[in-house]
Amino acid sequence: MFRFKYLVVTLLGVFLIGCASEKxxxxxxxxxxxxxxxxxxxxxxxxxxxxxxxxxxxxxxxxxxxxxxxxxxxxxxxxxxxxxxxxxxxxxxxxxxxxxxxDRKDPELYAFPDTKNYNKADYTVEIINIYPHDETSYTQGLEFHNGALYESTGQFGESKLRKVDYKTGEVLKNLNLNSGYFAEGLTILDNKIYQLTWKADTGIIYDLNTFEKLGIFRYNESKEGWGLCNDGKTLYKSDGTEKIWSLNTSTLTEDDRIEVYTKKAKVGRLNELEWIDGKIYANLYTTNFIIIINPKNGSIDGIIDMGELTKQIPNYSKDDNVLNGIAYNPDTETIFVTGKRWDKLFEIKITKK
The missing domain is CATH 2.60.40.10 (Immunoglobulins)
Structure with a gap:
């Protein structure tokens, strides 16, 4: 009798809990x-x-x-x-x-990797100068500050942070990263260098002048680090998808985001970033294209075809030694681009067709 009562009470409890949990x-x-x-x-x-x-x-x-x-x-x-x-x-x-x-407007840029449809490039490129570039550098991030070029290079066991004389290619300062880090994009704000790593869920902060490590930060929303730029107040971070995250400079948390879409689909694999005249310029990984993004909503305002530059790179590869690295020099008001293990750094001007 006791066992029967215990069974009835237990079943009734399960029934009531099940009913209570249903909404x-x-x-x-x-x-x-x-x-x-x-x-x-x-x-x-x-x-x-x-x-x-x-x-x-x-x-x-x-x-x-x-x-x-x-x-x-x-x-x-x-x-x-x-x-x-x-x-x-x-x-x-x-x-x-x-x-x-x-989006409701052109350009009709289709989703990566259907690159045959990247046929709406609306900016032409004029090469102003060609400078030497260390062809061992697997370029991930590029940025000017006070006339000097700062570069982040990738690959496990090869990742570096560098300050470079862009005209000669001379390395003015070099820091080798821990072999467990695969370095990615970088940007400079308030005398600090911010450098991303790929899959280690870690960004690194350095003193601009000494390269002394000041701290690290984690990616609270995204899973990977790809490109990085800033507008003087906010950091913008790509993660290899269609998303660009806005980082709070006090907490370095990913507090907001935009997503890059066309009239038909998302545009993923956004890589190296640069802030130029109120827009975000982004490399599309493994393509010859840089897109110009409206940072307010993710709309594409222009497409730049860099195909003429890749023809001058002896070891160019669609799978590995691809276009990557955008830096705007305010002193010359020109854009500098290079790629992974390229032997050249191009100074260019772009003109709308």
Whole structure:
């Protein structure tokens, strides 16, 4: 008899816990086909409520920002979290979905690696000068500061931080990284050098003048480090996807992001970054293209074809020794580009067609 009572009580407890844990299945609906719309369009939001739950109020959020049920898409491109906080009697139910926002204008740059469709380059390149470059350097990051060129090079056991006389190629200062680090992009802000590593979840901070290591920071949202630049206040970081993260310079946390999309798809494998005249210039890894990105929403404002430069690189390879490295020199108002193990550093000007 005792065992029977114990069994009944146990089963009843399981039943009650199961009932208590169940909540109505609500979801967010949009008027957009496949929850995909274009920048500038208005999307109607509603709640899918199959159980007919009594609703007191609904608060919609897009990527954490409060929105109305008639949502005009004037913010950012890319895949965004769409959430409804639903108040039902004395309970709060969270309904989730996603909304993908595409660009509404050219260029028609398709998703990597379909490079045959990169046919909309709208900037021409004029070579101003060609300087020597250390062909053993697997260039990952490039930046000017007070007339000197700073470079981050990659590969395990070969990664370095360097200060270079760009005209002669002479290495003015060199720091070899720990063999466990595969160095990536770098940028300079407030007399500090910020250098990324690839898969070690680690960014390194140095004193600009001495290369003394001041500290490290972790990637709290992204998994990898690729490119890095800054606008004088904020650091911008690529991670090999379509995302560019904004880093808080006090905490170095990835607090915000943009996503680079065209009218049809995302544009991934964004690599080395440079901030030039209010725009982000980005290498597309293993292509001859640099794209110009609007940092406010991820829209592509231009495409630069660097194919003429690769013809002058004897060891150029589509798979390894590719274009990578963008640096703007404010003294000359020109752009400098190179690649992984290239023997040349090109000073160029770009002109819109």
């Amino acid at each position: 109505p299945q609500l979801s967010v609906k949009t008027s957009a086909k496949n929850n995909t719309a274009k920048l500038g369009e208005t999307v109607k939001l509603s709640l899918n409520n199959p159980d007919g739950v009594s609703i007191n109020s609904i608060n919609y959020l897009l990527d954490g920002e409060t929105i109305t049920e008639n949502l005009k898409l004037n913010n950012k491109l890319g895949k965004q979290d769409l959430i409804a906080n639903v108040i039902s009697e004395n309970d709060t139910i969270i309904a989730k979905s996603n909304l993908v926002v595409l």
